[in-house]
Amino acid sequence: MSAKMPASGRRQPTIHEVAATAGVSIGTVSRVASESPRVAPETRARVLAAMAELGYQPNAAARAMRTNQTMTIGFLIPDMTNQVFARVAQGAETVLAPEGYMLFAFSSNRSPTREIEFLQAARQRRMDGLIVTLSDETATGTIEEIGRMGVPVVVLDREIPVEADVVYSEHMQPIETVVGQLLQLGHRRIGLITASHNIRPGRDRVTGFKRALEKAGVPIDEWLIRARTQSAERGMAETHDLLTGPNPPTAILAAGSDIFYGALKAVRLLGLSIPDDISFVGADDALLGELVYPPITVIDRDMVEVGRQAAGLLLDRLKGLDASPRRIMLGSDVLLRSSIAAPKQR
Amino acid sequence: MSAKMPASGRRQPTIHEVAATAGVSIGTVSRVASESPRVAPETRARVLAAMAELGYQPNAAARAMRTNQTMTIGFLIPDMTNQVFARVAQGAETVLAPEGYMLFAFSSNRSPTREIEFLQAARQRRMDGLIVTLSDETATGTIEEIGRMGVPVVVLDREIPVEADVVYSEHMQPIETVVGQLLQLGHRRIGLITASHNIRPGRDRVTGFKRALEKAGVPIDEWLIRARTQSAERGMAETHDLLTGPNPPTAILAAGSDIFYGALKAVRLLGLSIPDDISFVGADDALLGELVYPPITVIDRDMVEVGRQAAGLLLDRLKGLDASPRRIMLGSDVLLRSSIAAPKQR
DNA sequence: GGTAGGGATGTAAACGTTATGTCAGCGAAG
DNA sequence: CTTCGCTGACATAACGTTTACATCCCTACC
Numbered sequence: 001m002s003a004k005m006p007a008s009g010r011r012q013p014t015i016h017e018v019a020a021t022a023g024v025s026i027g028t029v030s031r032v033a034s035e036s037p038r039v040a041p042e043t044r045a046r047v048l049a050a051m052a053e054l055g056y057q058p059n060a061a062a063r064a065m066r067t068n069q070t071m072t073i074g075f076l077i078p079d080m081t082n083q084v085f086a087r088v089a090q091g092a093e094t095v096l097a098p099e100g101y102m103l104f105a106f107s108s109n110r111s112p113t114r115e116i117e118f119l120q121a122a123r124q125r126r127m128d129g130l131i132v133t134l135s136d137e138t139a140t141g142t143i144e145e146i147g148r149m150g151v152p153v154v155v156l157d158r159e160i161p162v163e164a165d166v167v168y169s170e171h172m173q174p175i176e177t178v179v180g181q182l183l184q185l186g187h188r189r190i191g192l193i194t195a196s197h198n199i200r201p202g203r204d205r206v207t208g209f210k211r212a213l214e215k216a217g218v219p220i221d222e223w224l225i226r227a228r229t230q231s232a233e234r235g236m237a238e239t240h241d242l243l244t245g246p247n248p249p250t251a252i253l254a255a256g257s258d259i260f261y262g263a264l265k266a267v268r269l270l271g272l273s274i275p276d277d278i279s280f281v282g283a284d285d286a287l288l289g290e291l292v293y294p295p296i297t298v299i300d301r302d303m304v305e306v307g308r309q310a311a312g313l314l315l316d317r318l319k320g321l322d323a324s325p326r327r328i329m330l331g332s333d334v335l336l337r338s339s340i341a342a343p344k345q346r
Numbered sequence: 347m348s349a350k351m352p353a354s355g356r357r358q359p360t361i362h363e364v365a366a367t368a369g370v371s372i373g374t375v376s377r378v379a380s381e382s383p384r385v386a387p388e389t390r391a392r393v394l395a396a397m398a399e400l401g402y403q404p405n406a407a408a409r410a411m412r413t414n415q416t417m418t419i420g421f422l423i424p425d426m427t428n429q430v431f432a433r434v435a436q437g438a439e440t441v442l443a444p445e446g447y448m449l450f451a452f453s454s455n456r457s458p459t460r461e462i463e464f465l466q467a468a469r470q471r472r473m474d475g476l477i478v479t480l481s482d483e484t485a486t487g488t489i490e491e492i493g494r495m496g497v498p499v500v501v502l503d504r505e506i507p508v509e510a511d512v513v514y515s516e517h518m519q520p521i522e523t524v525v526g527q528l529l530q531l532g533h534r535r536i537g538l539i540t541a542s543h544n545i546r547p548g549r550d551r552v553t554g555f556k557r558a559l560e561k562a563g564v565p566i567d568e569w570l571i572r573a574r575t576q577s578a579e580r581g582m583a584e585t586h587d588l589l590t591g592p593n594p595p596t597a598i599l600a601a602g603s604d605i606f607y608g609a610l611k612a613v614r615l616l617g618l619s620i621p622d623d624i625s626f627v628g629a630d631d632a633l634l635g636e637l638v639y640p641p642i643t644v645i646d647r648d649m650v651e652v653g654r655q656a657a658g659l660l661l662d663r664l665k666g667l668d669a670s671p672r673r674i675m676l677g678s679d680v681l682l683r684s685s686i687a688a689p690k691q692r
Numbered sequence: 693g694g695t696a697g698g699g700a701t702g703t704a705a706a707c708g709t710t711a712t713g714t715c716a717g718c719g720a721a722g
Numbered sequence: 723c724t725t726c727g728c729t730g731a732c733a734t735a736a737c738g739t740t741t742a743c744a745t746c747c748c749t750a751c752c
Contacts, residue, residue, distance in 0.1 A: 012469065012496055014708055025732045030710060040730060055494045060470040061407040061416070062708035065737040070407070072471075080451070081432040089426050093453065097460075102467050104450035105426065107439065114443075121448050123358065124406040125418075148401045150358055232633075264637050287578075291610050292638045360738060371702045376740060386700060408738035411707040695751090702745075707738105714733080721726080 013054040022050035033058055064126060073103045073314065074122040076115060076132040078230075080107035084257050084284050084303050085133065088156065091307025092131060099315060101128065110230070112139040119145040127151065129314045131307075134158050136198045152317035154310045159200050165313040167306055167328045171201050174299045174332040175208035175255065176215075178281050182251045183216045185342045187279065191242040191249035193226045193235055193259050202227050205255045224249055235262030243270055243278070250343035251279035255299065260285055264292070275341035286335055295337035306330055359400040368396035379404055410472060419449045419660065420468040422461060422478040424576075426453035430603050430630050430649050431479065434502065437653020438477055445661060447474065456576070458485040465491040473497065475660045477653075480504050482544045498663035500656045505546050511659040513652055513674045517547050520645045520678045521554035521601065524627050528597045529562045531688045533625065537588040537595035539572045539581055539605050548573050551601045570595055581608030589616055589624070596689035597625035601645065606631055610638070621687035632681055641683035652676055 015033075019026045024047060031039050032047040039047075050056075064070045073096055077085040093103045106121075108114040115134060119142065122130055130149065133156040134142055146153055146162050155166045175192075182190055192209050195202035206227050213220050223245070226238040235258060242249055243266065254263035260282035267278060274280045274294060282289050282298045289298035309328050361379075365372045370393060377385050378393040385393075396402075410416045419442055423431040439449045452467075454460040461480060465488065468476055476495065479502040480488055492499055492508050501512045521538075528536055538555050541548035552573050559566050569591070572584040581604060588595055589612065600609035606628035613624060620626045620640060628635050628644045635644035655674050 012472070016708080026709080027711085027732060027734090028730085031731090034710080038730060043730080057466055057469045059411075059472060059708050060467075061410040061472060062737090063470075063710075064407040065405075065411065065708080065739090066710040068737085080435050081429055083427055083429065086427040086432060090453065090455075093455075102452070102464075104452060106448070106450060107436065109436075109439075118448075120403055121406075123403045124409075126358070126405060126407060261633055261637060268637065268639070287607055288634065288637065291607060291614065291634065293614070362738080372739080373703075373741080374701060377701090380740080382741095384700065389700080405738050408707090409740075411709090411738080412740045414707085693752105697750090698748090700745105700747085703743085705742090706740090709737085710735100712733105712735085714731100716731090717729090719726105719728095722724090 012059070013056045015056075015058070018047065018050045018054055018056050021054065022047045068126070070126050070128055071101050072125065072127045073101050073311075074118070074125075074127045074130045075103055075105045076118050076122075076130065076134075077105060077107050078110045078133055078135045079258075080105065082257060087303035088131075088133075088307035088310070091304035091309075092311040093307070094304075095308050095311035095315065099318075101318075108135060110135040112136055112142050115139070115142045116145050119149065123149060129153070129318055131156065131310050131314060134160065134199070137200070138198050152314055154314045156306065156310060157200055163325045165317070165326045165328075167310045167313065167330065169201070169301050169306065169330050170332045171204035171255075172208035172211070174334050175205050175253070176212045177334050178253065178297070178299065179209055179212035180216070181336075182279060182281075182340060183212065183218060185279070185340065187249075187251045187343050188218055189221065189224060189247065189249040190251045190253060191224045191226070191239070192253045192255065193229070193238045193242075193263055194253075194255035195230045196228045201256075209253070230256050230258055232258040232262035232265070235259030236266045237262075239263040239266035240270070243267070243272065249278075251281070251340065253281045255281075255283045257282075257284035259283075260288065260298075264288075264296075274339050277344065279340040279343070281340065289335065289337060289339075294339055296339040297337045298335045299332055300335050301330065301332040358405070359402045361402075361404070364393065364396045364400055364402050367400065368393045414472070416472050416474055417447050418471065418473045419447050419657075420464070420471075420473045420476045421449055421451045422464050422468075422476065422480075423451060423453050424456045424479055424481045425604075426451065428603060433649035434477075434479075434653035434656070437650035438657040439653070440650075441654050441657035441661065445664075447664075454481060456481040458482055458488050461485070461488045462491050465495065469495060475499070475664055477502065477656050477660060480506065480545070483546070484544050498660055500660045502652065502656060503546055509671045511663070511672045511674075513656045513659065513676065515547070515647050515652065515676050516678045517550035517601075518554035518557070520680050521551050521599070522558045523680050524599065524643070524645065525555055525558035526562070527682075528625060528627075528686060529558065529564060531625070531686065533595075533597045533689050534564055535567065535570060535593065535595040536597045536599060537570045537572070537585070538599045538601065539575070539584045539588075539609055540599075540601035541576045542574045547602075555599070576602050576604055578604040578608035578611070581605030582612040583608075585609040585612035586616070589613070589618065595624075597627070597686065599627045601627075601629045603628075603630035605629075606634065606644075610634075610642075620685050623690065625686040625689070627686065635681065635683060635685075640685055642685040643683045644681045645678055646681050647676065647678040 015026045015029050019029045032044050089105050096103050106118045129152045131154045137160050143160050153164045155164045194205045197203050254260045272278050282296050286298050286300040289296040361372045361375050365375045378390050435451050442449050452464045475498045477500045483506050489506050499510045501510045540551045543549050600606040618624050628642050632644050632646040635642035
């Protein structure tokens with residue numbers, strides 16, 4: 001009952017073999033496969049039987065050569081192990097699958113080189129469309145490669161000089177809100193750890209952060225702004241550095257899911273208590289914020305919806321929509337929990 | 347400087363166009379592209395220049411038709427948003443990429459139907475190999491489809507009647523160890539929440555669990571064994587049910603990463619304190635276990651290594667190894683932390 | 693100086709499909 | 723009885739590569 005070994009031994013049946021066993025021509029088999037009309041019910045049945053018997057699956061490469069379609073969508077993500085992107089993929093999948101497209105995810109591990117490799121591979125494979133999240137907006141090679149794609153590309157949360165559809169998340173306003181609240185509680189020194197200026201989320205968070213301080217007339221201390229990483233390790237290091245510095249912040253904003261983990265770990269390792277010793281705000285991992293004690297205030301967004309919207313934009317293009325680039329902005333929520341409080345008097 | 351819209355307008359250049367602009371024949375272009383020798387340096391340079399100018403990328407479909415190779419590996423995972431599988435993908439990628447293979451991940455969302463669809467898509471696309479994690483060992487359709495693949499398949503942590511290479515994780519022994527420790531601390535009623543009998547991890551965990559109880563002469567209460575889910579939601583429900591039942595356990599084993607989240611949430615919602623009210627053991631998310639307070643004892647394994655090993659097995663087959671199926675067993679660790687203690691006297 | 697040898701390049705078949713054109717057969721209409 | 727229209731099926735030309743084979747030209751050797 002078990003399959004033969006080596007599994008690699010079996011050649012796949014072709015349309016010719018199906019035609020032979022069914023006693024028809026390959027044209028007829030093709031028509032049955034593509035469910036086109038004008039084939040007699042009795043003939044169709046015979047062909048279907050032959051297909052089943054041989055376990056026939058049409059060769060996608062041959063098909064793609066004729067039709068110029070692969071029914072394949074590529075999804076470029078910076079980091080597969082990051083739930084944020086995984087959820088986007090999940091959302092996109094739910095929209096694409098019913099239309100017959102297969103979504104294949106590829107992780108670049110935040111390397112522009114790997115991103116270029118992916119884009120070239122996607123072009124070689126003549127994928128029908130792409131959803132991409134670049135790890136660096138200033139990497140010109142990547143952007144040029146996107147320009148060469150020749151198929152619709154949807155960009156996620158990046159500002160790059162390419163006329164593509166984009167799905168943005170709101171980053172500025174929630175940071176502004178949270179910082180406003182912290183200021184109101186009496187905090188004057190707030191540490192921000194987030195991604196670098198090379199990507200929109202990093203820029204917008206810093207902008208929102210500064211804007212809130214300015215509005216309250218609180219001077220900006222650049223030392224408190226750590227916009228240069230997305231990793232848990234670096235997030236931990238930055239947090240540690242902030243909290244052990246000469247004039248440490250009384251609140252930490254860990255704006256990024258991995259940064260969130262790292263920053264929280266740093267706080268734990270220093271033995272600080274939230275919110276008594278330090279107020280803490282995380283981002284993008286609402287579940288973690290809920291599971292730890294005390295529950296942590298989190299800036300959250302619906303990544304599944306991001307995926308759905310991105311897929312929707314792509315699908316419109318695939319259906320032939322020929323309009324100027326469209327932009328969708330999706331909101332973020334601040335989930336207030338007990339991790340923020342007035343700063344300790346000193 | 348920005349690309350033209352619609353991006354879909356551009357046709358990709360073919361080998362003929364490259365040949366024309368370089369003033370050579372397509373054969374020569376092909377030889378340059380595939381880096382075969384016997385082409386004059388001066389000609390090679392001209393061809394390379396033409397390729398760069400046109401932004402030529404060879405059509406993978408056409409190439410695949412001739413060579414019967416796609417340099418593509420498919421990775422079937424039950425759930426993309428689960429870090430466990432993401433790490434496996436990451437590990438596999440690091441091994442496969444240097445050999446020129448592209449790894450494409452596809453998430454089935456634990457639906458056997460989607461799994462079959464993926465396997466058929468993989469066969470249509472003539473992928474060179476597959477790494478698969480099935481969501482149900484008893485789904486015969488899926489298994490039949492694997493038998494038809496005709497290319498090497500590596501199976502992860504499942505026992506199915508297919509002669510394929512497999513990478514197993516150790517599940518029995520760590521559960522046995524942990525349960526042993528809980529028994530030693532005085533626990534007599536321990537709740538286990540894990541995956542169903544339809545997959546090896548579920549079976550083995552239950553076996554290890556029962557074995558530890560038997561060894562200690564503690565009677566087995568089937569009510570305490572909840573082997574039917576992998577989701578956070580169900581994990582939460584099962585935990586809630588256990589803890590609010592007539593004769594609740596004094597310790598909870600949440601064996602599965604999503605179950606871990608759900609179970610922990612249930613404990614939080616019930617306002618129980620770990621380890622005073624209840625001892626708690628999680629699995630597969632060492633980071634979460636470290637971030638919450640108190641830190642939680644976790645059964646952990648190196649999923650990146652699982653990916654590496656799986657890719658290694660696959661690579662050997664792709665290189666032509668023709669041996670009987672190989673099995674690799676990888677260990678698991680118990681990371682002891684302060685979430686377990688002696689049960690409260692009643 | 694003719695020719696063998698070999699390096700560089702061109703030519704063409706094949707890979708497995710889809711789509712187009714063609715044709716046989718047949719019932720209905722003139 | 724011929725012609726027309728239609729249905730169902732077949733033959734065949736692409737699609738863009740790779741590769742075996744043919745061809746050409748140059749060099750070196752006797």
